[in-house]
């Protein structure tokens with residue numbers, strides 16, 4: 220009894236989470252929330268509250284948010300597997316694209332406001348400062364993934380090739396973390412925490428832990444028992460050689476159920 224109440228509660232919790240995530244407001248809300256760090260940074264810069272070096276602070280903030288969105292996008296599949304909330308998958312592409320968006324803001328702030336489009340100096344930086352080279356590598360991977368993120372590209376590349384290519388997102392994540400570790404001076408724990416999270420997500424992908432009830436593809440697509448027609452033709456139909464009509468377990472015909 221207690222078990223069935225608990226399991227009904229957990230089904231309701233998952234169903235409620237999935238219903239919220241599937242609602243037509245969910246994507247606009249997540250989209251708007253993802254723009255808040257940008258608006259907030261611009262506001263702080265405008266009001267002069269971004270510190271003594273506002274350009275460097277903007278470069279740092281956008282880099283940090285690029286890495287955060289990348290890790291959040293990577294965390295959605297493990298979260299879906301752990302909680303069984305299948306609706307989380309809807310947001311993977313959007314959040315991955317936000318990682319790319321913040322990386323673009325990061326790069327353009329660096330090129331336009333930090334280096335004033337001084338291309339020889341930028342090239343010197345890329346070659347001479349290894350953390351910039353690594354950051355550029357991460358950016359090139361993110362650009363490739365963003366360019367191939369459309370449904371059309373999935374079709375053109377074929378599911379298998381597309382998935383193989385998009386596994387490179389972990390390389391981008393690790394390169395982003397390495398970029399962060401390399402640029403900080405001295406021993407700092409923050410970049411190491413980001414790297415540990417990225418390695419943990421990669422490890423989860425390799426050795427997934429499944430807790431509680433699952434919503435893998437079979438479960439998700441499965442119709443509740445009792446609503447699936449079963450092919451148990453009436454004896455008369457078989458004798459007459461007619462094609463058997465699917466029936467529900469209670470014997471009624473699906474054609475007669477609304």
Ligand code: HEM
Pocket residue numbers: 278279280282283284285286289322325326329351354355356357358361391395396398399402
């Ligand atoms: C496109 C090539 C890139 C360039 C040229 C670049 C350049 C920079 C620069 C100049 C800084 C500031 C360094 C300082 O504190 O003096 C920085 C910081 C940072 N970048 Fe990048 N970056 C690039 C790509 C990326 C990418 C793709 C990511 C994330 C996936 C990223 C994440 C970060 C982070 C987390 C920081 C440190 C923020 C902090 O100190 O709080 N960068 N980057």
